Amino acid sequence: MASGRRYTPILSRFDNLPIPLLNVVEEAHRGITIKFEQYRLGQNPSESMKRPASLWLSVSFVRHGEGSSRIMDPQLTSQGRYQASALGRQWSNVRIDKLYLSNTTRTRETTDCILESRTGAEVEKAEKKILIELDLGAEVKALLMAGRSDAAHSLRTDNGRAVQPTSVRRRHRTPGGESPEDVARRAQLALLHLIFDHGVQLASPPEEASDDSHSWDGTLIDGIPHLVVVSHNLFLSELFESLQCWEKTTHVETMEYRNAGW
Numbered sequence: 579m580a581s582g583r584r585y586t587p588i589l590s591r592f593d594n595l596p597i598p599l600l601n602v603v604e605e606a607h608r609g610i611t612i613k614f615e616q617y618r619l620g621q622n623p624s625e626s627m628k629r630p631a632s633l634w635l636s637v638s639f640v641r642h643g644e645g646s647s648r649i650m651d652p653q654l655t656s657q658g659r660y661q662a663s664a665l666g667r668q669w670s671n672v673r674i675d676k677l678y679l680s681n682t683t684r685t686r687e688t689t690d691c692i693l694e695s696r697t698g699a700e701v702e703k704a705e706k707k708i709l710i711e712l713d714l715g716a717e718v719k720a721l722l723m724a725g726r727s728d729a730a731h732s733l734r735t736d737n738g739r740a741v742q743p744t745s746v747r748r749r750h751r752t753p754g755g756e757s758p759e760d761v762a763r764r765a766q767l768a769l770l771h772l773i774f775d776h777g778v779q780l781a782s783p784p785e786e787a788s789d790d791s792h793s794w795d796g797t798l799i800d801g802i803p804h805l806v807v808v809s810h811n812l813f814l815s816e817l818f819e820s821l822q823c824w825e826k827t828t829h830v831e832t833m834e835y836r837n838a839g840w
Contacts, residue, residue, distance in 0.1 A: 610770045633777025634784070636804040639814045640665065642688040644837040650719070654687045661837050662688040666695025673798055674701045676776070679808040680709035689808050701806075708768045711810035715755025758816060765817035768807075776803045 643658030654662065669692070677693070679685040686705075693701055714722075714734070721730035736750050751757040756764075784799045798804050807814075 610767060610774065632779070632783070633773055634780055634799075634802045635773055635777040636798060636802050637772060638804070638806045639817065640688070640692075640806060640808045641811050641814055641837060642682075642684040642808060643691065645684045650723070651683045653683050654691075658684070658837060659687065659691050662691035663695045666692035670695070670697045672696075672698065673804055674698070674806050675803045677701050677703040677806040677808065678706050678709060678772075679703065680711070680810065680813075681705045681707050682710065682810075685709075685808045685810070692806075692808075706768070708764055708771075709807065709809045709813060712758065712761045712812045713754075713756045715752040717753045718755060758812070761813055762816040762820050765813055766820050769817060769820075772805060772807075776805060778802060 643654045643660075643662040645652040645658060646655050674696075677689060679689045689703060693703075714730075718730045718733050721727075721733065733752055735747075748758040748762075751760070778801065780801065784802065
């Protein structure tokens with residue numbers, strides 16, 4: 579799997595579910611966790627009982643362009659449209675087999691700007707609610723709408739307690755909202771769906787992914803699907819960081835996606 583410019587062979591390198599997924603309870607996603615456990619235990623989810631070969635998939639994770647506001651469902655600014663269009667031109671001749679986006683205005687507009695600026699073949703796209711940004715909850719949103727940013731910040735940080743140990747802050751939820759750990763779990767589930775829906779088996783690992791550095795010059799590999807996911811900063815950061823912390827109880831925060839960054 580390619581994330582940015584690095585290959586990470588998820589299903590051959592990591593044998594277990596990431597820690598947040600061990601307690602997944604959502605009925606809608608229980609099937610994908612069971613499928614992954616079958617894979618881990620050597621049970622092919624298809625007809626054969628022999629563990630399948632590694633699944634390969636190339637994914638480009640893209641943050642939406644600059645929005646006009648950080649709350650509610652803002653449109654892109656003119657700068658945001660420029661950012662997305664510039665990325666589309668950069669990817670003018672890049673093969674995209676399918677594009678997934680969250681169901682928000684800014685990701686829809688980013689997607690449209692990217693695709694309208696390309697000269698390649700038409701791209702199939704699909705909206706997925708699982709790709710949305712961290713939900714702040716109704717109370718925080720109401721405070722922000724009223725211009726009470728200090729009160730909103732206090733609620734988000736649990737009056738300062740949630741900015742202390744990382745483990746405490748990552749579990750803190752605002753009323754009706756999500757914690758960073760909730761978003762990480764959602765991101766991991768989304769990744770598993772992509773892998774099992776689009777990953778392909780190869781007779782042997784591609785040469786480009788066989789070196790110790792896992793480096794990639796940006797050239798897509800024939801036979802491996804290339805997906806684009808247009809989402810949000812916190813969601814994408816949690817997803818990328820999860821790849822670095824798969825199966826670990828600790829979480830190291832290293833990522834920050836710029837507008838229209840990938």
